[in-house]
Amino acid sequence: MRKPLRLLPLSFCIALALPAHAQDESEDWGLCRVTDVVPAFDDAPTAAAGAGTPEARAQAPTDIEGGSLARASDDENIVVQDNVRLSRGDQFLGTDSLLYNADTGRYTAEGSIRYQDAGMRIVAERAEGDQNADTHRIENLQYQLTDRRGHGGADRIELRGRYGSLVGSTYTTCDPSEPGWQLRAGRIDIDTEEGMGVARNATLRIGKVPVLYVPWFMFPVDDRRRTGLLYPSISLSGRNGFDYKQPIYLNLAPNYDATLTPRLMSDRGVQLGGEFRWLYPEGGGTLSGEWMPDDRLPEREPDRYLRSMGELPDERGLFRMTANHDLNRAWYARANLGWVSDPHYLEDFSNSLYAVSRYTITSTAGLFGRGRYWDAGLMADHQQLADYTLTERQLRYDRLPRAYVNWSQPFGRWFQAGLNAEAVRFQHSVRDEGSRLDIKPYLAMPLEGASWFLTPKVAWRYTAYQLDDDLAARLGNDAPTRSLPITSVDAGLFFDRETTVLGKRYLQTLEPRMFYLNAPYRDQTGLPLFDTRPMTFSWGQLFRDNRYTGPDRQIDANQLTTAVTTRFISEADGRERLSASLGQIQYFNDSRVVVPGESPVERGRSAWVADVGFSPTDRWTINAAYQWDPKFRREDLASIRARYLVGDYGVVNLGYRYRRDLVEQVDFSFLYPINRNWSLVGRYYYSLEENKLLESIAGIQWESCCLAARLVARRYIRDRDGDLDDSLRLEIELKGLGSAGQKTEGVLRRAILGYDRDDLYLVPPSSLPTGNVEHTPDPIL
Structure with missing residues (x-):
């Protein structure tokens, strides 16, 4: 039969018990056994697709099925049923006995209370409440999440309208037989309208040992963005000393927000960073920057700065902006701007060999279009020197502006016609300037069959220049041209x-x-x-x-x-x-x-x-x-890259690169599993041409179902002079909750190709990793 009784908000109650800072399910649970703390209910119906949304639940009726009608009284309108099963959308509630008064709204459920929805399963001993007054109490319950890993329990849950309380709640992602860690809270009070909770007497235990006690802390209980503190970053290095960053998130509006990041480096001073993000239907963007009013690093190493700049940098900073706006289906605008205060900045504020190798910051902005047979753009770019070992003359030209169009389209049955054209104004602070027009129309005849192809092509290239006076005087012509088929x-x-x-x-x-x-x-x-x-x-x-x-x-x-x-x-x-x-x-x-x-x-x-x-x-x-060059009987290039997969997640990489008169390097890296829980990581990256170490890494990892620890020692080139720096990183990760210590996965993922076995590439990434290079405005060449 159908009744107007709505299901108890059990799933929402339990969700309140979870720590708000639990991580998204990007963890590796491969070491976990398939165990159900709360097994699936055999008598629960299968929900239809899409039934788990709040809108679908609100519109769905509640179906009640019972084994027997014990008593019905018209005076009190009381219904008692045994073996009751209620369902609404994806929600299911089963109990041995339900006593419900439709006039007063009071109910009592006892014996083998079972609840499930798309996100969790719950068992409890007793539940009672008043539907009209919207007060509820659930006692002695256990829950298991089904949309992500996690389980726990509570002595009782008390709900009073928008407010709720959990007493004696627990949460963990570990196997019940191996409790690696557990979060306990004496009491958690929830305000569902504000979407905030307050936990009192919270304790984090690793094994049976309490490692963290917090008498009071506030956290969100839904996915609404809120102003507050984010996880800090703590590290220790020879250059910066004790390094502490504390991000502060500012929820300014539904479509824009900001993050402030004060940073304390004990050996250098205080830095303030910030990021502002915005989003609207046609586009969005990010504006970020950093400012350090007084950096003590140049005072410790004055010669390096005086040789290249003639003075010591005082105020130091970085600016970056990326933005996009879609005009229609074919045309869009893009901007990618970057700036640093001095050419030492990228080197002094990064810990990556790849960041050190960047010598310029390129800022671009333009209007671009793309169709079925064409693409075009009107843009401009500007170069800024980011390498103190070079001079302004070695920078590429600014293109202010640049217009281009590429067109290629079938023409008739046999032919293909096309055009590549570009017009550019080249500007430079210390080099001669000028403009260039380049046009290349072509006609091709692409013929092909099942086992052959033949493509004759004829093109005509015309290039014309308009040069400034100094360059024209040196070349002998202010408007040279070139034309050829x-x-x-x-x-x-x-x-x-x-x-x-x-x-x-x-x-x-x-x-x-x-x-x-x-x-x-x-x-x-x-x-x-x-x-x-x-x-x-x-x-x-x-x-x-x-x-x-x-x-x-x-x-x-x-x-x-x-x-x-x-x-x-x-x-x-x-x-x-x-x-x-x-x-x-x-x-x-x-x-x-x-x-x-x-x-x-x-x-x-x-x-x-x-x-x-x-x-x-x-x-x-x-x-x-x-x-191999047969004329001079010499090798110009030799490269070999080998990868071997070890077990289910190990990998060994070996590379050798040689190009005559330019580079000769060897690169060996590995993730080697010792057993199910322990593994070794390492890298040895060496330049034979310069007889110099580029990077070395040695570390050990331990991982269980819900815990992981990584200890990594690293030596790497920290500046363009080839000076080496050392670091030691220790990270302890509680899967599904968070980690303590300096992040190591970003460094290992970049250094050991195939570290996570989801990206088995054999060449270095095309862009720098963002996790360990604090300042890399793209694109930088």
Whole structure:
């Protein structure tokens, strides 16, 4: 039958008992056994999808089923039923006996009280209350969360309208048989309208030992943002001394907020940081900055600053803003601005080798559009020096402004027409300036079949300049131009066959490819060099029509690339077990177009370029690249990267990188599991070219179902002079609650590729990690 009785708000009551600062379920619970403190109820109905929302519950009726009607009195309108089961939406309440007076609204439920919804399950001994007065009392209950890990109990819960109290409540994410940690509170008082709770006599226990006692603290009980303190960050280093950061969150409005972060460094002084965020239907953004009125670090190391700046920096700071605004489906505006007070800032306020390697801050802003066959933009960018070992002359040009359009569209049945165009004004504080227009229309004929492709293409490149007086006087022309045709033919075949290797069946492919390029010579010594430089020779360059990054130089070419790729694809699982590529360019004539300091490309053959990817098993992955110059009989490049997966979560990486006259490095890193709970982590990153350590890490980790501890020692380059710094980090993590100590996972995730086994890449990340580099305005090149 159907009654107007609404279910008790049990799930909400228990949610109030959870600590507001419990972390989101991004934890690894792989070491936990599948145990249910509160087992699933066999007599609970299956809820429909979407029934767990507050709106769905409010509209759903309450169904009551009972075994027998014990007594019904018209005078008192009292109904008593045995083995009662109530359901509404995703909510279910079962009890052995329910006594309910519809006139007074009073009820009593006793014996095997069972409740569940989409987020939890509860068992209790007794519940009573008054529906009309909205007062309730639940006694001796145990709960288990089902939407995330966690369980606990309470001696009783008392509700009085918007207010509630929990007496003798507990919470943990550990297995019941292994109580690694538990949070207990003598009493928790809740105000549901304000969304805040006050815990009294709260104790955190690790095992049976109380490690933290808090007589009183306030916390939120829902997901409303509130002004208050966030978790602090505490560390210790030789440069900063004792380092304490305390974020203060300010909830200013539903669509914008702010965070202030005062920071105390005992050996350097006080710093104030802040971040302001805003959001609206068409976009949003972030404005952040830091300011330090008096940094004592330059006073300890004055020579480094005086050599590059001529004075000691006093007030130091950083500014960064990112913003976006969508105008319509095709057009949008973007801004990414950054500024630092001095070229030592990034180095002095970071602890990453990658941050030290950045030498400039690029600020960009513009209007951009994209359609089915086109993309375009009108933008500007500005460079700021962030490396004290360089000078302003070595900065790239500012582009104030830059307009570009790229268009490519099928034309008729056989053809494809396109255009790449750009107009730029180049400005610089100490270098000659000018403007450039570059237009490159083209027509291609992409033909293809099931086992072949053929793409002839003809393009015309026109580049014109308008130079300022000083640059025009040096080059002999204030408006030089360049115009030339570029033709190419790209063709390839695909062959495949079934084969057997060591008893395993594979599909082997053979993919020969040829790329012919022809462009006549044009004397370009009278053209400036604004943003053009030679590209690193690699596999991709075998099939490009220019070996330079920008349009200030267009190569002359009469050359043919021949290349071949073969792949072995397992027929058992479809995985590519081997991929090997080999290619070379045949230069039929000398290529005379060069940039200053570069030698012409002579007639003959280029270096052989070889790339190999090999996965002999699901645990081994090996990638190698090699370049051999037959003319000088020398290797120009050698690189090998190997990864081995150990057990369910371990990984070992080994890398070697060599490029002639530039770099020779080895990199070894690992996460090695000793057993189910203990593992070792380490990295050794060394430059053979400079005979110098770049970074070393050694650490040990212990992890259980709900507890983790990490002790990591690290030595790393802290500045561009190559000075090394040491740090020791200890972190203790209570899964589902929080951690104490300095964060280590960000450092390990960057240093050990595949540390979390969800991101098994073999090359370094394209952007710097934010967890350990405090100041890295993007993009910085």
